[in-house]
Amino acid sequence: MVTEAPRMNVESFNLDHRIVSAPYVRLADRKQLPAGDVIVKYDVRFTQPNRAHLEMPTVHSIEHLFAEKSRNHSDRVIDFSPMGxxxxxxxxxxxEPAYDEVLALIEATLTDILDATEVPAANETQCGWGANHTLEGAQTAVRGFLAERDRWNTVYAA
Ligand SMILES: [Zn+2]
Known part of the structure; x- marks a missing residue:
């Protein structure tokens, strides 16, 4: 007899992280707000869960860079934030942008990051831990993610 795990409130808690194949870009959630507007949430996965991770200064700098630069490409961006x-x-x-539009936004933003010469707002005035950054680390991780662009649409291992 198969016993199913109880359904949890958080979408990703219902995702089996053992069967995904990073890197990938996955539609994680879609919400219709009371006034009728729709928002969508994408899981932008850089490293294979429970096998590899990004160092925290790298995560932090990608967060700053993406948050700032993505808004040059799209008015749709509400938030870009790291997974714990x-x-x-x-x-x-x-x-509800088309999936290919989302991938194009991510690609354009990450390409900007490769061209960046500094991490925006990496200082004590504009950030809660202004010293905890690495432009080089962010660019190395982003370069690796971009190199696998043709795999972004494959979420699960074959
Ligand atoms: Zn910060």
């Missing part, structure tokens, strides 16, 4: 497990990020967007 340090394996990826959540991207929350207004409306």
């Amino acid at each position: 497990c340090q394996t990826g990020f959540y991207l929350i967007l207004q409306g």
Whole structure:
């Protein structure tokens, strides 16, 4: 007899992290707000869960860079924030852009990050831990993620 795990409130707690294949970009959630607007949440996974992770200064700098630069490409961006497990990020967007549009936004933003010469707002005035950054670490991780662009749409291992 198969016993199913109880359904949890948090979408990712219902995801079996053993069967995903990072890197990937996955639609994690879609919510219709009371006034009718829709927002979507994407799981932007950089490293294979429970096998590899990003170091915290790298996570932090990617967060700053993506949050700032993505808004040059799209008015849809509501939030880009790190996962506590340090394996990826959540991207929350207004409306329901096509999947390919989301991938294009991510690709354009990450390409900007490779060209960056500094991490925006990496100082004590604009950040809660301004010293905890690495542009080089962020660019190395982003370069690796971009190199696997053709795998982003494959979420699960074959
Ligand atoms: Zn910060």
